[in-house]
Amino acid sequence: MNEEAPQQVPDWLTQDFLVQDSAWEPQAQAWLVMPRKHPRTGRSLPQQHEEDERDEQEPWPVGLVTPDGRWLLQPGEGACQVFVSGEHINVYFPQAPHQTGRASGVMDLSGHWVVPPSAGYLELMAITPHVVQCLSDKVPERHDLRSLPAMDLLQATLIDAGWRPEDNTLRADRGGEMREQALVMDIHGQLLFESCYERIEAFDPKTGLAVAAVRLPHTESDGSASSRALEGVIHLSGQVIVPCEFELIDRSFFSSPPRVHPGGKLLAFSDEGQPRIYNTQGQLLAAPPVYCPVQHRKVKKGELLTLTQQGPQGEIAMFSIKDFSLTLAGQTWEAHMNARLNRP
Numbered sequence: 001m002n003e004e005a006p007q008q009v010p011d012w013l014t015q016d017f018l019v020q021d022s023a024w025e026p027q028a029q030a031w032l033v034m035p036r037k038h039p040r041t042g043r044s045l046p047q048q049h050e051e052d053e054r055d056e057q058e059p060w061p062v063g064l065v066t067p068d069g070r071w072l073l074q075p076g077e078g079a080c081q082v083f084v085s086g087e088h089i090n091v092y093f094p095q096a097p098h099q100t101g102r103a104s105g106v107m108d109l110s111g112h113w114v115v116p117p118s119a120g121y122l123e124l125m126a127i128t129p130h131v132v133q134c135l136s137d138k139v140p141e142r143h144d145l146r147s148l149p150a151m152d153l154l155q156a157t158l159i160d161a162g163w164r165p166e167d168n169t170l171r172a173d174r175g176g177e178m179r180e181q182a183l184v185m186d187i188h189g190q191l192l193f194e195s196c197y198e199r200i201e202a203f204d205p206k207t208g209l210a211v212a213a214v215r216l217p218h219t220e221s222d223g224s225a226s227s228r229a230l231e232g233v234i235h236l237s238g239q240v241i242v243p244c245e246f247e248l249i250d251r252s253f254f255s256s257p258p259r260v261h262p263g264g265k266l267l268a269f270s271d272e273g274q275p276r277i278y279n280t281q282g283q284l285l286a287a288p289p290v291y292c293p294v295q296h297r298k299v300k301k302g303e304l305l306t307l308t309q310q311g312p313q314g315e316i317a318m319f320s321i322k323d324f325s326l327t328l329a330g331q332t333w334e335a336h337m338n339a340r341l342n343r344p
Helices: 333-341
Strands: 029-033 063-065 072-074 081-085 088-092 103-107 113-115 123-126 132-137 143-146 155-159 162-163 169-175 180-185 208-221 225-235 240-248 264-270 275-278 285-286 303-308 315-319 326-332
Touching: 029 088, 072 088, 081 123, 081 333, 088 123, 103 123, 123 162, 132 162, 143 162, 155 162, 155 180, 208 240, 240 264, 240 275, 315 333, 326 333
Parallel strands: none
Antiparallel strands: 029 063, 063 072, 081 088, 088 103, 103 113, 123 132, 132 143, 143 155, 162 169, 169 180, 208 225, 225 240, 264 275, 275 285, 303 315, 315 326
């Protein structure tokens, strides 16, 4: 399908409708338009719509029309918002007084109703070709996931859901007493595994690995109660590769999959800064009795700068990720930092 918009909007359309620059919906191959006169009252389109500002008093009706003049959605139907997601056209209508959300429906890309507004779902939105999200009718400000087209309930009372194209997973969050529960599903809304995690970052398409975190109670140094997130590594199947016991899993960015070092090695740091090396099958390969300063928790030329003990008197030792050897530098951390400060 050609996703580029036609070069010019035809005169027959611009005479009676406002077509803004961003109005082309490539998946539906149609323009989103506003009638210059209200189809019900005959009132002219308020000037603020020309300036792309919202009319708070009365949402102006919109329509969706193809270049050959076929209407997928007539403005006279009263919809106030239309957009494409999950390979469907999502249609919202103005919110009624004292209503908690907008009446809505879902069409296929040809403009046929898959779930009509008369079905009664509020804030309905297709997330994948097989799953929609709508407002929960049981818990305010929560959402349900339902199947398309049967509308069977898949997951109830979620905070929110969304499709992750980077790893082809459907994600959702479900609140808990201390944390959110991160859910991972396939394109049909089926759970890939039971989750006990507060957070699950992107899965690597090649290795199937992702950084996950759990939140546990924690007592601060002053005795106050708190909590902290501990990271680990899991596989897309749900298998635990590295237990969620670590302050940090080495990766490029916060949301990135874990970095796999040469030889299939994963690097984790304890809350005390001790490095731990695992392979991608979950076997602990090395647990050296050294400590890595926060600013040096990146592997450079296959080595980590570590200390033989915590504190300024710890001797610097280069730890090899390749063969797990330690090479003493003959210099304490204090001496190293003083030399850097006094460097001309």
